[in-house]
Amino acid sequence: MDKDIVLEIKNLSKSFAQNKVLDGINLTVRKGVVLGLMGENGAGKSTMMKCLFGIYTRDEGQIMLYGRPVEFKNPKEALENGVAMVHQELNQCLDRSIVDNLFLGRYPKRFGVVDEARMLKESIRLFSSLKMNINPRTIMRTMSVSQRQMVEIAKAVSYDARIIVLDEPTSSLTEREVKKLFSIIESLKKKGVSFVYISHKIDEVFEICDETAVLRDGKMIFSKPTKETTVNEVISAMVGRSLDKRYPEVDNIPGEPYMEVRNLTTKYEPVLEDISFTVRKGEIFGIYGLVGAGRSELLESLFGIRTIASGEIILGGRSLRFRNSRDAMEYNFALVTEERKLNGMFGKDTIKFNTTITNLEGYKTFNILSERKMFDATTREIGRMNTKCTSPDQLISALSGGNQQKVIIGKWLEREPEIFLMDEPTRGIDVGAKYEIYQLIIKMAKEGKTVIMVSSEMPEILGVTNRIAVMSNCRLSGVVDTKATDQEDLLRLSAKYL
Template sequence: MENNNSVLLEMKNICKSFPGVKALDNVSLTVKRGTVHALMGENGAGKSTLMKCLFGIYSKDSGQILLNGKEVSFKTSKEALEHGVAMVHQELNQALKRNVMDNIWLGRYPTVGPFTSEKKMLADTAAIFDDLGIHVDPRTIMSTMPVAQRQMVEIAKAVSYHSDVIVFDEPTSSLTEEEVEHLFRIINMLRDRGCGIIYISHKMEEILRISDEVTVMRDGAWVATEPAAEMTMERIIKLMVGRELTNRFPPKDNEIGGVLLEVEGLTAMHSKLRDVSFNVHKGEIVGLAGLDGSGRTEVLENIFGVATRKSGVIRLHGKEVKNRRARDAIKNKFALLTEERRATGIFGILDIQENTTISSLKKYKVKGLYLSRKKMEESTEWSIRAMRIKTPSQDTKIRSLSGGNQQKVILGRWLLTDPEVLLLDEPTRGIDVGAKYEIYQLIINLAKEGKAVIMVSSEMPELLGVCDRILVMSGGRLAGEVDAKATTQEEIMTLAAKYA
């Protein structure tokens, strides 16, 4: 591996404040040529803010950034790209109606003489794809491709700038194992060419496998930088949360009662979901496992009434409930926490209070159309305390919170509707280990109150650690049911492949 360990990027004593919060407090980061440098920390630790200061999305309040020994201060992301600093964002921001090569060369189309050359653009794109082992037709319209392929296009774009520094922000949150392997091959290839890679992820197994060095941040400050080879999962967790987390999962002390929810012959109109039957008891946490596309999310959406059901019966306390749309489901004491927080969960332009109370406005009505601001404040205060949400105030816009805190706001919102059945779709996706523990504890507490919880997760240890029973989906059907305490990951994977 070509690795002369010369310093490629230095960020020294970077500070950045937003109204009411100091996001970065004298943070320093050194990235050497030909290495992968992992950046870790809980949600809200300041990782993305630091990278946005590097990439010209935010302007730092103070500190220095040196690239190849020269001081730089990019005003825009375009300027950063032109100087060899690229970033593959967690939230892809692409021109979905345009094709792949348009997205790669937008604003700098290859020319022959004074004219834009489609032929050269196609050839240049094909050459980069060939180099990276990406099998995508450059003429494909972006919106027709799965997220994983769109992410590969974003990586190809970063490489097309001949970048010295490439930042990967949570690159594997929506990738399959096979796609992760491909991504790692690309990262290793870029490292061998002398690039400096900054890799942000919550997945510790990945970090320990791919990185040369690890920097941990906590509450907007630098905590430690150590060689990855000397790091363990326990050490990283301790540095991240400032305390020992000996167990990744809280102790389970929920007691399971009689049957609360019955689902019989659930078949969907617009997906391959068919003839799914199961029941959930009071105080029980039931996991839904399966591969991507197995129908896990569709089960939740059909129960909640946001997807059209072809046939099937849902009973609560032995009585049939007809959830034809979300409003019916909420009235019938169901709550759905969606997988895509930003797209279908939060109202980004609204503040914490509005996001917390929006599903239970009836509670706050006084005299006709008026709402009691005092009651809304009390409920939001309860939610902030109960969920341990880190926010400067109730008036803070939700989009300025970290992913984990956004998730807690949404969970708090649903609890205020006083549901009996909680449907949770990937409740901890993109959330750090400390916040995960808190959300697991909340889920167990809800079960202890006698609620029925159904939880979709792609993380097998999470299902095994939190659930009582696990239902395994495969190809739109229920492939089997296992006891979380007695099963193994191998047994679940075998069932998941049954009809796939």
């Protein structure tokens, strides 16, 4: 047998009830190789890895590690055998420090007590070896999602793993952090560590992965050296058809000035300073900026979540005073948040519950909630968003990450908002579904709805908006016409107040 083969998955199958999610999967991972795993939302990528880690039990198939069959009962056992995973949805103890999170479940002991000094020393050594500038005493909650993601990656490294599975590791990393991650991957590769890299970002896969595998509807379409494939081939293999354009034509015509933000300044850190702009009715208005520039905070202030110290939000000539999100909803504002698991989703409930929860008034007949209406509404949104699920009564936690996001967007569409605030609406969503969301945004704009969307992806913000506001260090550094601008302009403006 080939001694370079580290991990081999043979004929792996898995069903949830009647739903066959993985169908006879074969995959080989070699020493020191980064294997990119791509596929649409719900294709089975995360499930495949969860079968490897014993989070799910497989129905059929074999998993071989260094030529020997293995059967991990849980992720801890996998870790002890040198196989680590960084999950798509982070699962951290937010009220504890980085050190605690790094050592969770394996506290070093000295004379029967946890050896805190050693933990701290080892953490410091870990971060400095990864050239990461992080204080290990920091409490998780006070850090950004991207920093938390980096900690999770450092944790995998700290276990001296031989195989590291990264499930959408860069979904919320800044460009600098992505570079950092890539250099960490490169240096570990040289030491013979192998990676399975799950991502929806094709450009990244082509940059960092030696091999590329595509999963569609639970079947492995191909796995081959990245050099031997092309972006178009990967996309066609994923979606089952060719997709010649990444962005639809933005052919809405924005109308009258509609909402004015005048000298908006917020009260608490990070403080937004003196922000003014006007958005038109039926306009797709982008907000660009580096992570930490205050983009999400701006959306939150428009939605009544952040306290405004001074300034005004004027809608149709009236000055609005939102004390909370309920007030904003009264005025037909909707907000899709960036961290869906934390702010947008009821994980223990069904798709139906999650779709109807913000609009219960709309499903009443003579003041009694109508099951029928809620069911129909959910079916409507599943259809509109093309959400992959088995029924409206399925638990939302059983959906793939991207499909959960679609349910959250569908929930807000049910309210038919006039002003739709979207924070990174396509994060974690596959190429085909992204295109559909862009189409939906343009369609809403054509119907006279106003869309304000934050995105970190430059091609996306240039691809689907009418105008773009650029933020820098919690201030507005400019508003540009999308047709008359380019990446360079946006970068220059986003660095204006640094």
